[in-house]
Amino acid sequence: MCRHQFNADVQSANMDISKGREVLPKNVKPIHYDLTLEPDLEKFGYEGTVVIELDVVEDTTSISLNTLDLNIHSTKVSSGSKLITSSPDVSYNKDTQTTTVSFNETIPAGSKATLTQTFSGTLNDNMAGFYRSSYKGDDGSTRYLATTQMEPTDARRAFPCFDEPALKSHFTITLIADKNMTCLSNMDEASEKEVDSRVSGGKKKAVTFNKTPLMSTYLLAFIVGELKMIETNSFRVPVRVFATPDRDIEHGRFSLDLGARTLDFYEKKFNSEFPLPKMDMVAIPDFSAGAMENWGLVTYRVVDLLFDEKTSGASTKQRVAEVVQHELAHQWFGNLVTMDFWDGLWLNEGFATWMSWYSCNTFYPEWKVWQGYVTDNLQSALSLDSLRSSHPIEVPVKRADEINQIFDAISYSKGSCVLRMISKYLGEETFMEGIRRYLKKHAYGNTQTGDLWAALSDASGKDVEKVMDIWTKNVGYPVVTVTEDEKENAIHVKQNRFLRTADVKPEEDKTLFPVFLGLRTKDGVDEGLTLNKRESNFKVKDLDFFKLNADHSGIYRTSYTPERLKKLGEAAKNGLLSVEDRAGMIADAGALAASGYQKTSGVLSLLQGFDTESEFVVWDELTARVGSIRAAWVFEDDKVKDALKAFQRDLVSHKAHKLGWDFKDSDGHIEQQFKSMLFSSAALSGDSKTLNAAFEMFEKFKNGDRSAIHPNLRAGVYAIVLSNGGEAEYDAILNEYRTAKTSDERNTALRAIGRAKKPELIKRTLSLPLSDEVKGQDIYLPMGGLRAHREGIEALWAWMKENWDALEKKLPPGLTMLGSVVSICTSSFTSKAQMDDIEQFFKQKSTKGFNQSLAQSFDAIRAKAGWLGRDRDD
Numbered sequence: 001m002c003r004h005q006f007n008a009d010v011q012s013a014n015m016d017i018s019k020g021r022e023v024l025p026k027n028v029k030p031i032h033y034d035l036t037l038e039p040d041l042e043k044f045g046y047e048g049t050v051v052i053e054l055d056v057v058e059d060t061t062s063i064s065l066n067t068l069d070l071n072i073h074s075t076k077v078s079s080g081s082k083l084i085t086s087s088p089d090v091s092y093n094k095d096t097q098t099t100t101v102s103f104n105e106t107i108p109a110g111s112k113a114t115l116t117q118t119f120s121g122t123l124n125d126n127m128a129g130f131y132r133s134s135y136k137g138d139d140g141s142t143r144y145l146a147t148t149q150m151e152p153t154d155a156r157r158a159f160p161c162f163d164e165p166a167l168k169s170h171f172t173i174t175l176i177a178d179k180n181m182t183c184l185s186n187m188d189e190a191s192e193k194e195v196d197s198r199v200s201g202g203k204k205k206a207v208t209f210n211k212t213p214l215m216s217t218y219l220l221a222f223i224v225g226e227l228k229m230i231e232t233n234s235f236r237v238p239v240r241v242f243a244t245p246d247r248d249i250e251h252g253r254f255s256l257d258l259g260a261r262t263l264d265f266y267e268k269k270f271n272s273e274f275p276l277p278k279m280d281m282v283a284i285p286d287f288s289a290g291a292m293e294n295w296g297l298v299t300y301r302v303v304d305l306l307f308d309e310k311t312s313g314a315s316t317k318q319r320v321a322e323v324v325q326h327e328l329a330h331q332w333f334g335n336l337v338t339m340d341f342w343d344g345l346w347l348n349e350g351f352a353t354w355m356s357w358y359s360c361n362t363f364y365p366e367w368k369v370w371q372g373y374v375t376d377n378l379q380s381a382l383s384l385d386s387l388r389s390s391h392p393i394e395v396p397v398k399r400a401d402e403i404n405q406i407f408d409a410i411s412y413s414k415g416s417c418v419l420r421m422i423s424k425y426l427g428e429e430t431f432m433e434g435i436r437r438y439l440k441k442h443a444y445g446n447t448q449t450g451d452l453w454a455a456l457s458d459a460s461g462k463d464v465e466k467v468m469d470i471w472t473k474n475v476g477y478p479v480v481t482v483t484e485d486e487k488e489n490a491i492h493v494k495q496n497r498f499l500r501t502a503d504v505k506p507e508e509d510k511t512l513f514p515v516f517l518g519l520r521t522k523d524g525v526d527e528g529l530t531l532n533k534r535e536s537n538f539k540v541k542d543l544d545f546f547k548l549n550a551d552h553s554g555i556y557r558t559s560y561t562p563e564r565l566k567k568l569g570e571a572a573k574n575g576l577l578s579v580e581d582r583a584g585m586i587a588d589a590g591a592l593a594a595s596g597y598q599k600t601s602g603v604l605s606l607l608q609g610f611d612t613e614s615e616f617v618v619w620d621e622l623t624a625r626v627g628s629i630r631a632a633w634v635f636e637d638d639k640v641k642d643a644l645k646a647f648q649r650d651l652v653s654h655k656a657h658k659l660g661w662d663f664k665d666s667d668g669h670i671e672q673q674f675k676s677m678l679f680s681s682a683a684l685s686g687d688s689k690t691l692n693a694a695f696e697m698f699e700k701f702k703n704g705d706r707s708a709i710h711p712n713l714r715a716g717v718y719a720i721v722l723s724n725g726g727e728a729e730y731d732a733i734l735n736e737y738r739t740a741k742t743s744d745e746r747n748t749a750l751r752a753i754g755r756a757k758k759p760e761l762i763k764r765t766l767s768l769p770l771s772d773e774v775k776g777q778d779i780y781l782p783m784g785g786l787r788a789h790r791e792g793i794e795a796l797w798a799w800m801k802e803n804w805d806a807l808e809k810k811l812p813p814g815l816t817m818l819g820s821v822v823s824i825c826t827s828s829f830t831s832k833a834q835m836d837d838i839e840q841f842f843k844q845k846s847t848k849g850f851n852q853s854l855a856q857s858f859d860a861i862r863a864k865a866g867w868l869g870r871d872r873d874d
Contacts, residue, residue, distance in 0.1 A: 046130060062103070080112060129150070131149065134285060221299060254307045269432060337439055347449055378413070476511070516553075586621045698717055698729065
């Protein structure tokens, strides 16, 4: 696709393209916004007035600011007590989303100016800007609330503003609403008075909130609607959880208490007081991301805030805890100190991700989250970053419409992995001291990545920037190949760029990463060894046992000789390797087989050797690797597919039977997930004992016994009965989606529904995503299950081609969800011919907003095609 190139030499009048970025001119700077909004929840519009106080930096005859999909009714510019104009020339540039207000009289540098605009907008249903969200009232009618999602660049959809993270300002918000409505914003309420409505003509209340501290536009939030609330005073300032009337507000209790404890923990850890007078967390029925860290008013998807112990399992609880702690970490890291532009996004997200695991580990040590980190965060980073179409952690962002595409596993997962690596390298306490200095120095300001490295260098006395720049400014990571020299008692290690497609070109293999070798021997771990060049030799006292990348905090894959891999398998059995080592080693072996460094048959025999393994995280990785082999072979002969299914059955069944699938109150958090994972894995690979148990539970459940399926088993049982059953099972699970009380129960049903393989059931599943029955935020849930089988993968692609126009309309390309849908519908294919078909389809279409997702799909298909070509006959 030919992209619209911007040339830094040709400046459009209302854009400053310094550093190759499209940003607003710097002639004025906002210092305070007084914003009044009155939403109309019947006609889905709103009226607004904004008064922006400006510092005039250069002699000025025009003011440019961001607007999108707003109607501006009047504009007035004054300076001090002098009116400059009430009828300026107002022009709009659609491409750069800027409105420019021009006037004849010059306002001199050093003075103040005020821009006043009245405007109206639509309460859209795209989950961006100021938008509407719906829920069901007691009488079955549809009710609405008005809420916001500004990050990254949608504050301009809500009101005219200088919509860049570095243009921090103070905000005073007033919301006008019916008297029975709850009004919320970032700050606490300052006053309430009765006013005449501009929208309906009757009397309404105007709620004005206290002035905010200095903050970025993307962190503003305001909500108007009927809401229930619970509150705790166990933290220094009030913490509250809100939800719509159709929800059981007591389900917010877990998040409420955790939120208060987390704020207290962060204040102490960061040595910095939470600067706002309250902390609100709100469950929003329609929400595109998982949650949003608006300062003092965090918004969440319902499933990521409300949690019911009785109907949800252990993994859901962990997800809620992680999301709450992630968003609260942002209150300091992101909100108090903010990146100066979007290429620093990774620092926000990577740190909040790392911090949520760090705090989760402190609060719930029995969850052992750092073990899961290796199979979860690290693997998702290594997976995406092994594609040619990946991007560096610090990615240059030029335009607003490119920003959404970088909210991916590189920003979040690889970003947090780099921080984990540096925290290990410096020591956790030193790392935390660096964070404290960084927050203190830059409070209420904006930073670049180098500012964090400087603070960490300052705290540690090490040159952090030199090491970390290589990791954040370059794409990809290495595979480290290890050979042994018995005569010299040494190992030879060599690094090369790793690509899943196994076709690295010399020019792509120029970066030499500082690789922390983390050498584990019987004497412990040597954290001091670093490979800084292409290859080198290192002495090892006893070659009988060694392993690189102890606990897998390094971002690389390690390739051993087949003999060494066998020895490591034995070392694992003899208790010489940590849980992280065992899981990471299996992940590496699987990934290296997929890209031709090892044979798939060799990996299968390595996996077989783990049949006596005792830990959940290792089994999680074992089953994931078998799953990725089965996914690559999904279009192959049934004979081979049945053999792989039998391999999985033989691997997991014995362990599944031994652990069982009854749950006791004494079962730990990990044990619950372990039982559930093995049960599903065994039954889905055709083990008759677990299969029959699943159908028995489901039969009782279908006949009204809601306790027949334990919450930890629900997703597995649904998948099993849909994969092996027919219409009766399908109808029962679809009905569960329609009638279950909690979002988690409904999502579990919707996520499983695609497992049904019969053509008429696939057809019914594909009628769901674009129907009124499924909220826009959940469009991809019914698609997920279809990727588990060949028929589903083919049907998904056919459906996407047929419904492309409707998809583009429902999911505008500037928002992230279209990219997710494109990925889901294309990335499961495995051959060149299938890829050609996808390429052909998109040839005539604009792929703006999801070109990255599409390129990643192509890379994933190429990698599988290459793998099959090499190992099909192995």
